[in-house]
Amino acid sequence: MPEGDNVWRIARQLDAVLAGKVLIRCDVRVPKYATVDLSGLIVENVASRGKHLLIRIGDPENGSIIHSHLKMEGTWHVYGRGERWRRPTHKARCVLEVDSAVVVGFELGILEVLSRRNEDDAVGYLGPDVLGPGWDEAEALRRLRSHPEEPVGVALLDQRNLAGLGNIYRCEVCFLARVNPFTPMADVPNLERIVTLSKALLEANKDRSNRSTTGTAVGRHGDRFWVYGRNRCLRCRTAVVKDMLGANELALRDVYYCPNCQPLV
Ligand SMILES: [Zn+2]
Structure with a gap:
């Protein structure tokens, strides 16, 4: 993808x-x-x-x-x-x-x-490009924060906020930040960390064809992801929840999260 x-x-x-x-x-x-x-x-x-x-x-x-x-x-x-x-x-x-x-x-x-x-x-409508030469973290944060009601899993996919994240990264970034993707932006306690993680994950993967957010690169999905496409959380083995999350019906995409590591608070 x-x-x-x-x-x-x-x-x-x-x-x-x-x-x-x-x-x-x-x-x-x-x-x-x-x-x-x-x-x-x-x-x-x-x-x-x-x-x-x-x-x-x-x-x-x-x-x-x-x-x-x-x-x-x-x-x-x-x-x-x-x-x-x-x-x-x-x-x-x-x-x-x-x-x-x-x-x-x-x-x-x-x-x-x-x-x-x-x-x-x-x-021209795109937000700061995560892998672009002019990456502007403060501007990405400002744009994300302008949607307080929106679920973080939606805001991260909206290319007008920051440009470059797709479905895999929005799931994995939320996992790494221990945030449930359905959490409204206003309730996300560590948005700076989410943005920093987004940048770090794309940077770490930009030169490799086998994308991995866990540091390992085994198998098709194997242990390359914490929750995306998995039955069980790689960290705690709890059954991963697969749901749909998007800005509207047209934008609905599979979303994966661990209800233990990422409880909805
Ligand atoms: Zn877990």
């Missing part, structure tokens, strides 16, 4: 092969952008903002951005030219080719091409 650490890593991989290179092929397989052709232009860089990926092409005034979001199934792959793709061709949504590599985005949840001048239209 994509979280900010995945997207950060993908941005680094794509930047390494695309930045400074001339696009020799640009194929955006979305009807609205079928006629967009950015070939001949130079890719300036590839960056992540929270869980959003920005491929900046051409100059800041006249250039374009390919903005994408993985949502649930999306991914980006890097191939050598002529190399066989590891996903079906019909699932490809964006194909970019430079002299040494082909970059393919599959099943992207969001894919749009914008003017670089309008980058803020795509990502």
Whole structure:
């Protein structure tokens, strides 16, 4: 499941092969952008903002951005030219080719091409980026605290508060802070610690493909998580509660917590 650490890593991989290179092929397989052709232009860089990926092409005034979001199934792959793709061709949504590599985005949840001048239209609403160069913890806290009634498990997923946490991290951060995810923000005693933990977990995982919040990296779920996806709490062996928690019906996501380690007070 994509979280900010995945997207950060993908941005680094794509930047390494695309930045400074001339696009020799640009194929955006979305009807609205079928006629967009950015070939001949130079890719300036590839960056992540929270869980959003920005491929900046051409100059800041006249250039374009390919903005994408993985949502649930999306991914980006890097191939050598002529190399066989590891996903079906019909699932490809964006194909970019430079002299040494082909970059393919599959099943992207969001894919749009914008003017670089309008980058803020795509990502300007996001809160401080947990893995971004301008990470601002005080601003993230301020935004989180502006929703006193909201369950902490909802506020942590709201990318307008802080950008980069997905469902796994909101569950694991709440566990590590010993806070029940249904606790209203106003009643959370250690919000600073929650934000510090969020940053620390994403930083610790950004360079690894086997995400872990426990320090071990065994098995598919194995002991990599304290409560997420587990039947029993890794710490106390109490049966983990699996429930649904989201800002509204559309945003409902599985939430996991240990009723012993994280009682609702
Ligand atoms: Zn427990």
